[in-house]
Amino acid sequence: MVRKKKFKPYxxxxxxxxSIKSVTRHMAKQKLLPSAVPELVQQNKPDGFMCVSCAWAKPEPSHPAEFCENGAKATFAEITKKRTTPDFFSAHTITDLRTWSDHDLEDQGRITHPMRFNRETDCYEPVTWGEAIAGIAAELEDIRSRDPERVVFYASGRASLETSYMYQLFARIYGNNNLPDSSNMCHETTSVALPEVIGVPVGTVRLEDFDDVDMILSFGQNVGSNSPRMLHQLKDATERGATIVTFNPLRERGWERFVDPQNPAHMLSSGETRISTLYHQVRAGGDIAAIAGIAKALLSFDDDACANGTARVLDTAFIGEHTSGFSKIEEFLRAQTWVDLERESGLTRKDLEVVAKIYGRARNTIAIYGMGLTQHKLGVDTVQMLVNLLLLKGNIGRRGSGICPVRGHSNVQGQRTVGIAEKPELAPLDQLEKQYGFEAPRKEGLNTIKACQGIVAGSVDAFVGLGGNFLRAVPDRDQMEAHWPNMQLTVQIATKLNRSHLFNGRAAYLLPCLGRIEIDRQQGDEQIVTMEDSTAVFHKSKGMREPASPGLRSEPWIVAQIAKATIGSDASIDWDGWVNDYATIRDAMETTWPEMFADFNERIKKPGGFARPIPARERIWKTETGKANFKTPRALQASFDDGEDDTILRLITLRSNDQFNTTVYGYRDRFRGIYGTRMVVLVNKSDIKRFGLKENDVVSLVTVADDGIHRRMDGFTVLSYDIPQGCIGAYYPEANALIPLYQHAQDSFTPAAKSVPVRIVPQDIAAAAQ
Structure with a gap:
C-alpha cells in the first residue's frame, strides 16, 4: 500500500x-465503534483484564479509565472484527506476503484456524488440532532422540504466569534450558546488573513511593509512548512540587508536557502539566559519563560541607552500614576529568552540577530507566552506575525512593519469576525435580543472541515460539531470515499474522490462540490468569469477550497438548487437570515457590493484587557481600565505537507513537510529526550540513562492523531533528538489519540497539559500492 508522506511538527x-482522537480513529479502523467501550471500561481494573501491551502498575483505587492511548490500540487490535481465515492463506503465497509491511500483515485480523505450511504450494493450509499436535510432537520426538539441546523454546511477554510455568516445565523435562524470552532483548541487562549490586533482579519501587518522592531522575525511557499510564504518577508528583530531571537523546513529548484526558477541567481549559523541570539530551551511550558527572559533583559538594562544618551531602551512615566498595567508586569519580565527562556525555559541567545540587538537597529520589540504558555494550555498567548514584544518598530501601526499571511487555518480568530463564541458577531445579520426579538439565541454555547464533550456525533444529514476533525483533535480520528455513521444525503460537510466520522450517505450524481479553472456558468454567507488573505486583486477569473463532485454543491447552504428545503423560504432572482448572496450576506454583506465592489463589483476588517480596526494599541485601555494592564502570561510554572517528554515527532505534514493540498500529508518529512512512532517519541539522546532505534526501545506512558481513539498508529519508550531534535515529524493528548479533551488552547479551555504529551515505554511492 502506498501512503502519502507528511512531516509536520507536533x-x-x-x-x-x-490522544482521544487517536483512540477514536483506531476504534473505527478495527470496525469496533462503539462496541469496544465495555472492554475499555474494564481494562486494568480489578475485575477486568490486564492490558496486553505495557507492564506498568495498576493503581488501587483505579482511575475511571485505566487505559492509555497505546493500551487502547492494543485492545482494539486484539478484539478487532477482522479475520485471517484459511481463504486468506490460500489466496496469498508466503513469497507474496513477504512483500507486505508489518502493519498490513497484522491488520488482516485474528487467525482463526490452525495452519500447516506446504512448501510445494508456498501456502499455509488448514489442519485439525489433532493433526497439528501430532505432527509437532513427531518432529520434537525425532530431534529429542538425537539431541534435545537442539530445540529452542521462546516465550514472549504476553503469556500468563500459568502458561509460562507449564512451558518452562515442558522444556526442562524435554531436556534443555533453552528458554530465551522477551527480556533477553530489552531488560536482561537489569536482571544481570541489579542482583550484583542490590541482590534482587527487579526494581525496588512501588506505586506508593511516588506519593513521597522529592526528585525523579529518568534515563533512556520514553514514557509518552512506552508506558503512558505512568504519566498519572509523574503529573501528581510534579504538581506536589517534586523535581523531575530527564536524560534522553531525543526530546520526547511525554517527558515535557501532559494533559490528562480524564480531567475535564484540563481538557476544556487546555491546561498542561509540565513534567520535566530540566531536560538534558545526553549523547547516545554517554549515560555513564552523565551519571558519573553528577556523582563527582556530589562528592565535591560533600567536601565543601565537611570543610565548612555543615551537614554532609552524602548519606555516610547508610554507606557505612549498608554498602561495600565505596572507596573504589570514590577513587574512580575523583580521577575523572570534566573534559572527559563533558565529551562523553555531550553535556556541560554546569548542567551536571545543577542536577547534583538538586539531588543533594532532595530527601527521596526515584531513578527511572528504560532500554536507553540497557541496550548498549556496557549496559550493565550503566545500570549499576545509576544504582551507585542512588546509594550515595541512601535512596534504596526507603519509602519514596528506589530504582525503577520500566519493563516492556505486560508479563515479561513475571515469566522470569516462574522459571522462563536459560540460566539454571535462576530456576529452582532441585524443587522441580522433587515435585515432578525428573532429572532437570543443568547445562546453561541458549539466550536470544545465542539462539540466533545457533540458528545461523545450523546447531538449532527447531524453534517453538510462544507468542511474539521473534524474527522481526532480533538483530541481524538478513542473516536470520536467510538461515531460518534450514531448521527442521518451526512452531508459532499466535493471535495475528506477523513476519516471523513467513519464514518456516521444513515442517511449520501456525497455532491460533485465545487472546487475553477473550473468555477462556475450560470444562464450562471461565478461567482467570495472572501476571506480574513492572513494580513486582501480581494481578489477575479475566477475559470478557467471546473468542474470535471457535477454532481458537488457550495457551495453557496448547502447551499441555504438545507436552503430553511429546514427552508422554506422567502421574506426577496432571496436564489435563491443570488445563481444566487453572487454579491448580497456581497451587503447583505455590508449591514450587512457597514464599513467593503463599495462598496464591486467595491473595490474587485482592483488588490491586499482591506484591512479591523484595528484600532490598527492607535493606536486606542478598548479595555475595551481604551489602549493597558500589560498582566501578569499565569505561565512561557504553558504545561499540570509541568516538574517535567522526564519520561514524551512533544509531538509536526508536519506537513510534503508533506502535508497541514490533506491532505497528499505524503510520502516525504524532509526537515526532512523521506521517505515512517509517523509513526515515533523524539527523542533527549540523550533521546534515557536515555530510553534505539536504532535508528529504534519500540515503543509506551502513554498519561499521569487523565480522566481514556487509550490512546496509537503503531508502531512508533524511529529516532534520533535535538530536545530539553524532547521533541519528531510525525506527525499530525496521533498522534491526543493521545490528550485528555480536554487538550486544557484555554480560547480559542484550542487543546494543541504542548506539549502533553506522555511516550515512547518499544512496547512489552506497549502491555503487555494493
Missing amino acids: KGPAGGWG
Whole structure:
C-alpha cells in the first residue's frame, strides 16, 4: 500500500485531545465503534483484564479509565472484527506476503484456524488440532532422540504466569534450558546488573513511593509512548512540587508536557502539566559519563560541607552500614576529568552540577530507566552506575525512593519469576525435580543472541515460539531470515499474522490462540490468569469477550497438548487437570515457590493484587557481600565505537507513537510529526550540513562492523531533528538489519540497539559500492 508522506511538527502535549482522537480513529479502523467501550471500561481494573501491551502498575483505587492511548490500540487490535481465515492463506503465497509491511500483515485480523505450511504450494493450509499436535510432537520426538539441546523454546511477554510455568516445565523435562524470552532483548541487562549490586533482579519501587518522592531522575525511557499510564504518577508528583530531571537523546513529548484526558477541567481549559523541570539530551551511550558527572559533583559538594562544618551531602551512615566498595567508586569519580565527562556525555559541567545540587538537597529520589540504558555494550555498567548514584544518598530501601526499571511487555518480568530463564541458577531445579520426579538439565541454555547464533550456525533444529514476533525483533535480520528455513521444525503460537510466520522450517505450524481479553472456558468454567507488573505486583486477569473463532485454543491447552504428545503423560504432572482448572496450576506454583506465592489463589483476588517480596526494599541485601555494592564502570561510554572517528554515527532505534514493540498500529508518529512512512532517519541539522546532505534526501545506512558481513539498508529519508550531534535515529524493528548479533551488552547479551555504529551515505554511492 502506498501512503502519502507528511512531516509536520507536533506542538501539542502528550495526552489531551490528540490522544482521544487517536483512540477514536483506531476504534473505527478495527470496525469496533462503539462496541469496544465495555472492554475499555474494564481494562486494568480489578475485575477486568490486564492490558496486553505495557507492564506498568495498576493503581488501587483505579482511575475511571485505566487505559492509555497505546493500551487502547492494543485492545482494539486484539478484539478487532477482522479475520485471517484459511481463504486468506490460500489466496496469498508466503513469497507474496513477504512483500507486505508489518502493519498490513497484522491488520488482516485474528487467525482463526490452525495452519500447516506446504512448501510445494508456498501456502499455509488448514489442519485439525489433532493433526497439528501430532505432527509437532513427531518432529520434537525425532530431534529429542538425537539431541534435545537442539530445540529452542521462546516465550514472549504476553503469556500468563500459568502458561509460562507449564512451558518452562515442558522444556526442562524435554531436556534443555533453552528458554530465551522477551527480556533477553530489552531488560536482561537489569536482571544481570541489579542482583550484583542490590541482590534482587527487579526494581525496588512501588506505586506508593511516588506519593513521597522529592526528585525523579529518568534515563533512556520514553514514557509518552512506552508506558503512558505512568504519566498519572509523574503529573501528581510534579504538581506536589517534586523535581523531575530527564536524560534522553531525543526530546520526547511525554517527558515535557501532559494533559490528562480524564480531567475535564484540563481538557476544556487546555491546561498542561509540565513534567520535566530540566531536560538534558545526553549523547547516545554517554549515560555513564552523565551519571558519573553528577556523582563527582556530589562528592565535591560533600567536601565543601565537611570543610565548612555543615551537614554532609552524602548519606555516610547508610554507606557505612549498608554498602561495600565505596572507596573504589570514590577513587574512580575523583580521577575523572570534566573534559572527559563533558565529551562523553555531550553535556556541560554546569548542567551536571545543577542536577547534583538538586539531588543533594532532595530527601527521596526515584531513578527511572528504560532500554536507553540497557541496550548498549556496557549496559550493565550503566545500570549499576545509576544504582551507585542512588546509594550515595541512601535512596534504596526507603519509602519514596528506589530504582525503577520500566519493563516492556505486560508479563515479561513475571515469566522470569516462574522459571522462563536459560540460566539454571535462576530456576529452582532441585524443587522441580522433587515435585515432578525428573532429572532437570543443568547445562546453561541458549539466550536470544545465542539462539540466533545457533540458528545461523545450523546447531538449532527447531524453534517453538510462544507468542511474539521473534524474527522481526532480533538483530541481524538478513542473516536470520536467510538461515531460518534450514531448521527442521518451526512452531508459532499466535493471535495475528506477523513476519516471523513467513519464514518456516521444513515442517511449520501456525497455532491460533485465545487472546487475553477473550473468555477462556475450560470444562464450562471461565478461567482467570495472572501476571506480574513492572513494580513486582501480581494481578489477575479475566477475559470478557467471546473468542474470535471457535477454532481458537488457550495457551495453557496448547502447551499441555504438545507436552503430553511429546514427552508422554506422567502421574506426577496432571496436564489435563491443570488445563481444566487453572487454579491448580497456581497451587503447583505455590508449591514450587512457597514464599513467593503463599495462598496464591486467595491473595490474587485482592483488588490491586499482591506484591512479591523484595528484600532490598527492607535493606536486606542478598548479595555475595551481604551489602549493597558500589560498582566501578569499565569505561565512561557504553558504545561499540570509541568516538574517535567522526564519520561514524551512533544509531538509536526508536519506537513510534503508533506502535508497541514490533506491532505497528499505524503510520502516525504524532509526537515526532512523521506521517505515512517509517523509513526515515533523524539527523542533527549540523550533521546534515557536515555530510553534505539536504532535508528529504534519500540515503543509506551502513554498519561499521569487523565480522566481514556487509550490512546496509537503503531508502531512508533524511529529516532534520533535535538530536545530539553524532547521533541519528531510525525506527525499530525496521533498522534491526543493521545490528550485528555480536554487538550486544557484555554480560547480559542484550542487543546494543541504542548506539549502533553506522555511516550515512547518499544512496547512489552506497549502491555503487555494493
